[in-house]
Amino acid sequence: MSTHSGIPGFLPCDHPFLAASMGHDSFEEQTQKKFRNGTENAPTQIANGIAPQPSISFVSPAPVIMANLPTENTPLLSTPIPSIEEGVHCSNKRDCPSTWVIFREELGVxxxxxxxxxxxxxxxxxxxxxxxxxxxxxxxxxxxxxxxxxxxxxxxxxxxxxxxxxxxxxxxxxxxxxxxxxxxxxxxxxxxxxxxxxxxxxxxxxxxxxxxxxxxxxxxxxxxxxxxxxxxxxxxxxxxxxxxxxxxxxxxxxxxxxxxxxxxxxxxxxxxxxxxxxxxxxxxxxxxxxxxxxxxxxxxxxxxxxxxxxxxxxxxxxxxxxxxxxxGLGCLVKLGLAGVGQTASEWWSWELNNLAASFLGPAALATQSVLLISSSCTFQAPFALSLATSVRIGNLLGKEQARRAGISACAAIVLAVAISVIWSTMFISFRQSWAYLVNDDPEVVTLVASILPLVAMYQVFDGIAAVTSGILRARGKQLVGALINISAYYVIGIPFGIWLAFKMDTGLVGLWVGITVSLIYCSVWGIYLCITTDWQKEVRKVLDRLAVENKNANQAK
Structure with a gap:
């Protein structure tokens, strides 16, 4: 995470090895050292009769017969590192200097x-x-x-x-x-x-x-x-x-x-x-x-x-x-518990919102059911995009393509807005008859039609918030996502919605205004964290995490 946010840039499991292994050298110097020592040039080493070593420290060349010894890394290092076929031929700034070209490619991927x-x-x-x-x-x-x-x-x-x-x-x-x-x-x-x-x-x-x-x-x-x-x-x-x-x-x-x-x-x-x-x-x-x-x-x-x-x-x-x-379960548990805070806090907020709606009467509760089912269905698209974004950015960070990872993050946000606009247009266009898909009570139909324009606006921020959460997960920032969600829903959105619904007598509209305000807050923070991210730093975190695992593997032998 960028230091602009004022929050520590990594979890404890991200950099336990960085200070000891890197000293005062720059990232580029470390990369060159690892390249010389065999951690990033394994296929070429094998072709030249040298057994690759997972350690960062310098090792002397070994005879070719040593490459055939069965080790944990032998199947991986005997062939080039696999990559996902995606039809994108631009791998670095020299091959593809245009940000717009990379942006279009990432949209397609x-x-x-x-x-x-x-x-x-x-x-x-x-x-x-x-x-x-x-x-x-x-x-x-x-x-x-x-x-x-x-x-x-x-x-x-x-x-x-x-x-x-x-x-x-x-x-x-x-x-x-x-x-x-x-x-x-x-x-x-x-x-x-x-x-x-x-x-x-x-x-x-x-x-x-x-x-x-x-x-x-x-x-x-x-x-x-x-x-x-x-x-x-x-x-x-x-x-x-x-x-x-x-x-x-x-x-x-x-x-x-x-x-x-x-x-x-x-x-x-x-x-x-x-x-x-x-x-x-x-x-x-x-x-x-x-x-x-x-x-x-x-x-x-x-x-x-x-x-x-x-x-x-x-x-x-x-x-x-x-x-x-x-x-080595500690890193998983730390990231996972932060992920619970990020995911569960959002799920639980909706249950609280539904509970509040139950106090507004049968018609409001039925309307809430219609709107909730509709929003849950449309949410599957930005949620899928958020998972795809996590995979894509993670793959790029693993390949040390920091610039493309940053552009891919921006492309994901743009794609989320485009998808959300489609859903918003659908809701607004069919708002007078939408409730008939589930319920034909005249009061419910009228109430659904009156709230759907707000739900249509909600779609845009819901999509952005979902995708920026995926970007945070790719960076290992589940804890940051949890803090954003908790403050958005439990400090701002839900109290504000309940105040509108019951104190200002706005009913179900007030609850949806509160949730929408929560998502606006999440979206603004998510976009800010995305555009201020130091992607070279994210690459270093990935390399360091993998170096720790390789070190542990060597110690286990």
Whole structure:
């Protein structure tokens, strides 16, 4: 992070090695030293009969036979470092002096990366829609219980896992273009971290009824919600694994792999929801059929990912399972906990907003549901772009292309605005009839139409905030993102929205004004941090992180 922000430029795990290894030399001098010593010229060294050494210190040439000794780095260094094929031939300032040319190329690359990610997340979002539709026709109580259960699952489980796994957005893409086998190693370590995290989460889910009763929820609704969570818990380990495996594939540029899998599983999930909830008598199990269908679907995704990874993907990024998979977890935990603060703080703010809306009456709550579903669907596009941006910038930092990484960050923000304008135009154009997609109550239709122009403006800042969060993750700045989100939502937006809604009698409009103000705040800070970033410094952080891992690997031998 740039020192302009006044916040420390790196987490403790970023530079533990920098002062000792670099001394007073410049970054360029260090790069030249490493190049001479074999850390950046491995393919040429092998061709000349020299065994590459991962250490930064100078080593004497060894006979060619030494290059054939099996070491942890042999498969990687015996071939050129892999790169993602993207049709971009400009690799440095000399080859492509025009910023505009690089900008256009990055727009194309980001668009190509975003499309399959968007498809994946949209179809995964359909899992929730299928459950709601299936249960919604049982009874109002059942629907309320399912909604409460999913809200509890999101706050106490899904948001935490997503936040922890966001650490991989920092580590994997840069590793892929510099030291690919670390992609597999860090993925294994994250599985260890998330597995340990599942224990307290599952304890909450299995004791949900008593917790919900303490929160003064209706006893019948609380009981059904607890039943839903118990059955949904069978899919939680698979959900955690899927979050990690998706990053594993995407960091290698294999964006289509999760998309292919979800395109097969999503129809199966819809079919299972229908069969289990409304199917023939011998198969129909009613309310619990929806969480069982979702759990089966998550496990099918996990099984398919394992099969695809074993039989259809090159093993370049794979790291043999060893004791190292259970070591070096500190950096992941630090980045992951900061990621929880960044991700969960936003998820929790929406739950608080929905709770506030429930005090405004049935019509306002129904309107909130329509607007929330609509915004959640459109959010999948900028969220996909944010993940694509994390991968792209991480890859470029790993390849030491600082200038292109900075231009790519700016291109991502421009693309986010373009996508948001499309959604805004759609909402404004169809605002009078939009509510009919979900509800035909005249009061709800009128209220939705009156708020949609505000939601249309909200889209622009929501898109920018999502993408700048992805840029922060690529830089390992989850803690900065968490501080921005917490201050935006809990200090500014939500209190301001509640004051407008209940003190100034603006109702649901006030709540949406508050959330929009939060996102304006996030967007302004995000853009500022992007344009003031020292990208050469970000490259140094990546090189240093990889140097530490190589040093640890040597010590482990």
């Amino acid at each position: 980001l668009a190509k990366y975003t499309l399959p990610i968007f498809t994946t997340h949209l179809f995964e979002f359909s899992f929730n829609i299928a459950s709601v539709v299936a249960i919604g026709h049982i009874s109002t109580t059942a629907l309320a219980a399912a909604t409460l259960a999913f809200m509890t699952a999101s706050v106490s489980g899904y948001a935490i896992i997503q936040g922890l796994v966001s650490a991989l957005d920092t580590l994997l893409p840069a590793a892929w273009t510099s030291s690919p086998r670390l992609v597999g190693l860090w993925s294994q370590r994250m599985l260890v971290v998330t597995t340990a995290t599942l224990i307290p989460v599952l304890m909450i889910w299995f004791n949900a009824e008593s917790i919900l009763l303490l929160l003064r929820q209706d006893p019948e609704v609380a009981h059904l919600a607890a039943v839903y969570l118990r059955w949904a818990s069978f899919g939680l380990p698979a959900y955690s694994f899927n979050c990690v495996s998706r990053r594993y594939f995407q960091s290698q540029g294999l964006f289509a792999v999760p998309t292919k899998i979800i395109l097969v599983v999503a129809p199966i999930n819809t079919f299972l929801n229908y069969i289990f909830v409304w199917g023939p008598e011998p198969i129909r199990i009613g309310f619990i059929g929806a969480p069982i269908a979702t759990s089966i679907s998550f496990n099918l995704i996990s099984i398919s990912s394992i099969i695809y990874g074993i039989f259809y993907v090159e093993r370049t990024a794979w790291h043999p399972i060893s004791v190292r998979s259970f070591t």
